[in-house]
Amino acid sequence: MKKSQTDAVLFKRHRKQLSRERKYIFLWQIIIFIGFFSIWEIASRLHWIDPLLFSSPSHIYSLLVDKIRDGSMLTHAKITLFETVLGFIIGTILGIFIATMLWLSPRMSKILDPYLVILNAMPKVALGPIIIVAFGPGYLSIIAMGAIISVIITTIVVYTAFTEVDENYMKVLQSFGATKWVSFKEAIFPATLPVMISTLKVNVGLSWVGVIVGEFLASREGLGFLIVYGFQVFDFTLVMASLLLIAIFAAIMYKFVEKIESMLIKNKA
Amino acid sequence: MSFLSLKKVSHLYFTKDSYTRALADVSFSIAKGEFVSILGPSGCGKSTILSIIAGIIKQTEGKVLFEDQPITETDLRIGYMLQQDYLFPWKTIIDNVLLGPKVQGKNTKQTLNKALNILEEVGLPKLENEYPSSLSGGMRQRVALVRTLMTDPQILLLDEPFSALDYQTKLKLENLVSQLLKNYHKTAILVTHDIGEAISMSDRIIIMDANPGLISKIVEVPIELRHETPFFVRRHPKYQAIFDNIWKELNKDATE
Numbered sequence: 001m002k003k004s005q006t007d008a009v010l011f012k013r014h015r016k017q018l019s020r021e022r023k024y025i026f027l028w029q030i031i032i033f034i035g036f037f038s039i040w041e042i043a044s045r046l047h048w049i050d051p052l053l054f055s056s057p058s059h060i061y062s063l064l065v066d067k068i069r070d071g072s073m074l075t076h077a078k079i080t081l082f083e084t085v086l087g088f089i090i091g092t093i094l095g096i097f098i099a100t101m102l103w104l105s106p107r108m109s110k111i112l113d114p115y116l117v118i119l120n121a122m123p124k125v126a127l128g129p130i131i132i133v134a135f136g137p138g139y140l141s142i143i144a145m146g147a148i149i150s151v152i153i154t155t156i157v158v159y160t161a162f163t164e165v166d167e168n169y170m171k172v173l174q175s176f177g178a179t180k181w182v183s184f185k186e187a188i189f190p191a192t193l194p195v196m197i198s199t200l201k202v203n204v205g206l207s208w209v210g211v212i213v214g215e216f217l218a219s220r221e222g223l224g225f226l227i228v229y230g231f232q233v234f235d236f237t238l239v240m241a242s243l244l245l246i247a248i249f250a251a252i253m254y255k256f257v258e259k260i261e262s263m264l265i266k267n268k269a
Numbered sequence: 270m271s272f273l274s275l276k277k278v279s280h281l282y283f284t285k286d287s288y289t290r291a292l293a294d295v296s297f298s299i300a301k302g303e304f305v306s307i308l309g310p311s312g313c314g315k316s317t318i319l320s321i322i323a324g325i326i327k328q329t330e331g332k333v334l335f336e337d338q339p340i341t342e343t344d345l346r347i348g349y350m351l352q353q354d355y356l357f358p359w360k361t362i363i364d365n366v367l368l369g370p371k372v373q374g375k376n377t378k379q380t381l382n383k384a385l386n387i388l389e390e391v392g393l394p395k396l397e398n399e400y401p402s403s404l405s406g407g408m409r410q411r412v413a414l415v416r417t418l419m420t421d422p423q424i425l426l427l428d429e430p431f432s433a434l435d436y437q438t439k440l441k442l443e444n445l446v447s448q449l450l451k452n453y454h455k456t457a458i459l460v461t462h463d464i465g466e467a468i469s470m471s472d473r474i475i476i477m478d479a480n481p482g483l484i485s486k487i488v489e490v491p492i493e494l495r496h497e498t499p500f501f502v503r504r505h506p507k508y509q510a511i512f513d514n515i516w517k518e519l520n521k522d523a524t525e
Contacts, residue, residue, distance in 0.1 A: 168355045175323055175349035176369040176420060186368065190359045 055237040060244060063237050077245055080211060080222040083139060085253070087146020088207035092200060094147065095154025102155070103162040103188065104180060120156055124149045124210070128217045137218035145214035150203040161195035162188050197261045204253045208246065271334075272456060273322070273424060274298035278331035280317055280482075291317045292482040294331070297475055299424075299456060304447070306459045306467035308515065309477030315460045317482070319426045322458070323349045335424075345373065348422030352429045354413035356401040362388070362412055363397035369420035380419065387415045391445060407438035414446060418453065425450065425457040431466065443470055443499040464515050468508060469499035476518050486518050 037057045043049045044056035051059075067073035102109035128145060135141035169187040178186065215224025223242045230238030280292040291314040299305050307315045320326045322333055324343040333340045335347070356365045363384060364371075370380045388397060391411045401409055410430060417425060430446075431439040447470050450457050461467050467474045472495050478485040490511065494502050502508060 166355075168351055168353070169357065171323075171325055171349065171351065172355050172368070172416075173372060174325055174343050175347070176372040177343050177345050178372045182372055186372070187357065190357070193359075 052234070053236055055240045059237045060241045064241050064244075067241070073241075073245070076222055076226055076242075077249070079139075080215065080224060080246075081249055083142045083214070083222065084146055084207050084211045084249075087143045087211055088150070088203055088253075090143065091147035091150035091207060091210075092154055092203050095151045095199070096158050096196060098151070098155045099159035099162060100184065102159050103184065109159065116152065116156060120152045124152070125213050128213060131214075132218045142211055142214035142219060142222070146207040146210040149210035150206040153206070154199050154203060157199050158192065158196055161192040165191045194265055197257070197264065200257045200260070201254065204250065204257055208250050212246070271298035272301040272303075272336065274334045275318070275322075276332040276334065278318075278321060278328050278333060280314070280321065280326070281329045290481040292321075292328070295482070295484055296331075297484065297487065299458065302454055302456055303473065304450065304457045304459070304471045306461055306471040306474045307477060308461060308464065308467045308474055308519075310479050310519070311462060313477040313479045314482030315477055316428055319349070319428050319458065319460055322424075323347055323426055325349075345420065346423045347426060348417040348420060348424070349426045350413060350417045350428065350430050353433055354401070354406075354409040356409055356412055356416075358401050361398050361400055362393070362404070365401065365412060366397075366416045366419055368416060373420065384415065384419060387418055388412075391415055391449070405438075406434050407442055410434065410442060411445070414449070418449070423456060425455050427457060427459040429461055430459075432461070432463070439466075440500055446470075447499055464512055464519075465503055466499070468494070468511050468515070469497075469502035474515065476515060485521075488515060488518075 040054075041057045044051045044054060064073065102112065124145075127148065131144050131148070132141045135144050165188050169191065170183050173183045173186055211222075212224040212227070215222040216228050219225040223246055226242040227239050230236060230242065274297070276296055278292055278295045279290070281288050281290055295314075295318065297305075307318060309315050317326070321328045322340065324340050324347070335344060340347075356362075357368070360368070363381075366384045366388065367376055367380060370376045385397065388394065391414065393408060393411055393415075396404070396408075401412070404412065410433075414430070427446075431442055434442065443466060459467070459470060468490060472490055474488040474490065475484055476486045476488065477483070488511065491507055494505055494507060494511075497505060
């Protein structure tokens with residue numbers, strides 16, 4: 001009786017310590033956040049930095065409020081978000097699909113190996129002009145940019161993960177007379193799910209790169225367009241505001257992928 | 270006519286710039302319902318024999334006949350149990366057990382009931398919705414055994430299934446497996462490097478030589494030991510003599 005009481009007290013103390021640690025970390029995160037924006041604001045007002053070039057949080061805020069109120073910012077944001085999500089999904093699914101084909105046909109994977117290496121090493125952004133010529137200066141080429149930037153690396157990472165699955169799982173399935181496709185479905189795919197999720201996380205970032213570069217090159221709409229436009233008319237408040245929105249959306253997308261991860265990998269030990 | 274027979278089976282493993290001989294002219298046959306152990310040091314090719322019988326690898330030379338028909342690919346009448354359990358961690362126990370029927374498209378209400386019955390028989394009732402990670406090593410190996418039994422194989426190939434377990438669990442599992450196989454009238458081939466395990470579980474012991482993977486001797490286990498459980502065989506007065514005999518055979522190169 002007495003023993004369990006002291007145990008409970010110790011446990012309570014442990015929990016208190018944990019929550020204190022959490023509060024401490026959160027406090028510092030807030031301090032950095034507020035500190036960054038207030039130093040920026042002060043530096044800009046006192047002309048330590050050129051307010052024309054680096055704008056200031058208050059200017060960005062009022063611009064955002066205006067532009068959101070008249071609806072123009074949301075249209076741009078929606079377009080970019082749509083392109084990025086689509087590019088991300090297409091790139092990831094296509095990458096996993098190609099990896100699956102390569103796994104199902106080892107000969108094909110050997111033949112294609114040098115080409116994959118070259119395609120992977122090549123900076124995909126450099127393909128921009130060709131993509132725009134091929135798909136026309138619109139959504140299509142921007143989505144293609146978002147997809148192409150992640151497809152090769154997804155293929156390589158996922159294919160490698162496929163080949164690294166313990167072959168004894170395959171032996172078990174083989175002894176039941178499973179075909180290659182059934183083995184893929186029952187062992188290879190579920191075993192590599194964690195790897196695929198982590199490529200999703202990488203691809204979130206990559207798709208944003210592809211889409212923003214695509215919008216730089218050829219676009220009349222979107223956040224990437226706003227950045228280039230703001231740069232050309234020397235409106236750096238607009239550039240900064242667009243950047244801020246991109247940061248927020250990218251973080252939301254990343255969190256969303258994390259949610260999917262915790263849903264899918266629930267029963268991992 | 271024998272149930273399963275190997276006729277002058279040889280196997281070479283090829284790598285890019287060399288090859289090694291794993292088996293040299295291995296011939297033996299097994300009668301229906303018999304329990305045979307293949308005993309030998311590691312690297313003697315004993316696991317290779319199982320892989321060949323299972324149809325997972327193809328022998329370089331020779332023939333494997335099952336009811337006088339050559340085995341060419343994985344045969345559904347042959348069940349294979351590996352050293353580790355290789356339960357699929359993302360599947361529940363019942364889904365693991367039903368893997369064979371699922372792959373073969375025979376997943377019915379009937380197989381589900383059968384699975385639950387065998388799980389209970391091996392002492393794992395009410396665990397069907399757990400994941401393998403919450404089971405101990407011995408429990409997991411029992412699940413793997415049930416998984417193998419679910420497809421009703423006529424021959425069971427056991428590739429050191431107890432070697433990863435602690436001694437107590439191993440003895441218990443030996444008893445369970447030998448009992449279960451007797452009840453279901455299965456033919457079995459056990460690969461092991463444990464002399465005691467070979468004597469206590471089998472009717473016949475095939476002793477392998479490491480270089481270059483050939484049979485050095487076949488030992489018959491006396492009739493009166495065959496019907497005892499593995500645990501009691503180890504205390505039988507005749508046990509020690511057989512053990513010494515096999516020990517000598519395995520170490521004859523070292524003493525020469």
